[in-house]
Amino acid sequence: MNNADIALAPDFGHRWVDALLETFLGRADELGDLDRRSGDGDFGTNIASALRRAQRNIDADRPQDYAGWLTAVSRGFLGTGGTSGPLFGMFFRELSRCAAGAEPTLAEFARGLAAGLATVQRYGGAEVGHKTMVDAIAPAAELLESQLGSNDSPDLLLARAAQAAVDGARSTADLLAKRGRASYVGEVARGVIDPGAAAAAIVLQAAAAAQVGGRADTSWLSS
Amino acid sequence: MRRQILNNPEDLVDEALEGLALTHPSTIAYDREAGIVKRAHPARDKVGLVSGGGSGHEPLHAGFVGAGMLDVAVPGAVFASPTALQVHEGTIAADSGRGVVQIVKNYTGDVLNFRIAGELADDDAVRTEVVLVDDDLATDTADGGPGRRGTAAVLAVEKICGASAEAGAELGEVAELGRRVARNARTLSLALSAGTHPGETEPAFELGADEVELGVGIHGERGTGRVPFADADALTELLVEPLVAELGPARGSSVIAIVNGLGGTCPLELSVAARAVHRSLAGRGIAVARSLVGSYVTSLDMHGMSVTLLPADLDLLPLWDAPVRTPALTW
Numbered sequence: 001m002n003n004a005d006i007a008l009a010p011d012f013g014h015r016w017v018d019a020l021l022e023t024f025l026g027r028a029d030e031l032g033d034l035d036r037r038s039g040d041g042d043f044g045t046n047i048a049s050a051l052r053r054a055q056r057n058i059d060a061d062r063p064q065d066y067a068g069w070l071t072a073v074s075r076g077f078l079g080t081g082g083t084s085g086p087l088f089g090m091f092f093r094e095l096s097r098c099a100a101g102a103e104p105t106l107a108e109f110a111r112g113l114a115a116g117l118a119t120v121q122r123y124g125g126a127e128v129g130h131k132t133m134v135d136a137i138a139p140a141a142e143l144l145e146s147q148l149g150s151n152d153s154p155d156l157l158l159a160r161a162a163q164a165a166v167d168g169a170r171s172t173a174d175l176l177a178k179r180g181r182a183s184y185v186g187e188v189a190r191g192v193i194d195p196g197a198a199a200a201a202i203v204l205q206a207a208a209a210a211q212v213g214g215r216a217d218t219s220w221l222s223s
Numbered sequence: 224m225r226r227q228i229l230n231n232p233e234d235l236v237d238e239a240l241e242g243l244a245l246t247h248p249s250t251i252a253y254d255r256e257a258g259i260v261k262r263a264h265p266a267r268d269k270v271g272l273v274s275g276g277g278s279g280h281e282p283l284h285a286g287f288v289g290a291g292m293l294d295v296a297v298p299g300a301v302f303a304s305p306t307a308l309q310v311h312e313g314t315i316a317a318d319s320g321r322g323v324v325q326i327v328k329n330y331t332g333d334v335l336n337f338r339i340a341g342e343l344a345d346d347d348a349v350r351t352e353v354v355l356v357d358d359d360l361a362t363d364t365a366d367g368g369p370g371r372r373g374t375a376a377v378l379a380v381e382k383i384c385g386a387s388a389e390a391g392a393e394l395g396e397v398a399e400l401g402r403r404v405a406r407n408a409r410t411l412s413l414a415l416s417a418g419t420h421p422g423e424t425e426p427a428f429e430l431g432a433d434e435v436e437l438g439v440g441i442h443g444e445r446g447t448g449r450v451p452f453a454d455a456d457a458l459t460e461l462l463v464e465p466l467v468a469e470l471g472p473a474r475g476s477s478v479i480a481i482v483n484g485l486g487g488t489c490p491l492e493l494s495v496a497a498r499a500v501h502r503s504l505a506g507r508g509i510a511v512a513r514s515l516v517g518s519y520v521t522s523l524d525m526h527g528m529s530v531t532l533l534p535a536d537l538d539l540l541p542l543w544d545a546p547v548r549t550p551a552l553t554w
Contacts, residue, residue, distance in 0.1 A: 078311075078339065079306050083331060
């Protein structure tokens, strides 16, 4: 059966956001440490503060559907300082807009991810290889697009997309930054995974986990 | 060790804005929840003007909210851009139905968050135009980097756009006028000592007793080079000469000149510098049509000054002269 029109798991948005909150609030220190080695050290704090703000949005105004859950996260990031905060905010904003129904179909999700990637690139100006979040998002978006319409299940495809994002994030360790705060420190950041790319990969891992009701395995961050 | 009048550094911006609003209750109000400073009595039926950026540049921007200038100021933390949601709130608050001009200094975070806020405002059917201010001659490099920083010319842009909006101009006209001012104005700065970040004990950089940092920005960043300390006339000439060379005003033309203190410069010093600017320009056959002397766009307590020159087209002067009533600028 063609997988494009299959809706993602019931309550996918809710489960995805729960996974994001759990993973990021638990791993903020490690992300902060990556940033201390390559940038200015505030990334872990910023992402934790964005998600705490998302949590407050959710508590104040219980989301009803996928769009509502993702909008709460988007606004959490848009209310956060720095550069990656607003970029993630616009990324989640595109994702929040992808679903026509209560949950997105696989094709809608793939389009949302591609639109999120496009908006991040439009605002940030980064290409693949610049050592930014784009290095994690782009391979995941490409993978979903290329395997859409095949017979593989959404569970399998989201897992593959997450793995592509993790591989993309890990590849940033070998790169010299062309954009973002790490571009100011040059060779110092060589050998360090870009924290924005790491966070983007975790976002995709959380989506894959939400689809099957599991948890994101972020052990690669410290390996 | 630098001592400062400060409670908790984290509360500094909030407390200062509360203080400013308490001092000028008939002019401005501080909405702490939204993180914006707006007019106490919002203007009706005019193009809205919103500006903002990091704090630490006082009286910029909250000091310029009021009749004839800004409708809303959006302050960030010290030297940090306001968030996209804050700018969005400010943009919506500035709109009275005729659209909003966002006046943005050229820094990556400010540009990004204002652009996003413009896109969010579009969802609310509020039209926006951006005027990017990038007047700092010291960062005029052709390397494809972030471009010239925005510094004291933002004051001229806000004053002139404010007068134009108050006079009933349309969104596109106000924005185009602001862009023309930003395009034509240039600023250059120097520092005798760096500012000290709230809560820090040491200034952002150290200078020897016989050194002057030339080409500093307004975020405590280092300048483009160090020159020997000299008297006021000679130091002022270090700023005027490159500005004149860049702008090339003809003999017999006139300029609007802003002599601006960077936060730790006393008024007596600025007046001596203003005298030097007038004499230097007069020596080149250039008249100072209007001038403004004081600390308006600062870098915490940096001891230093900037000079901004803006060729005075005849149509700019009436807008410059138009009445303004804000906490920091009134005539």
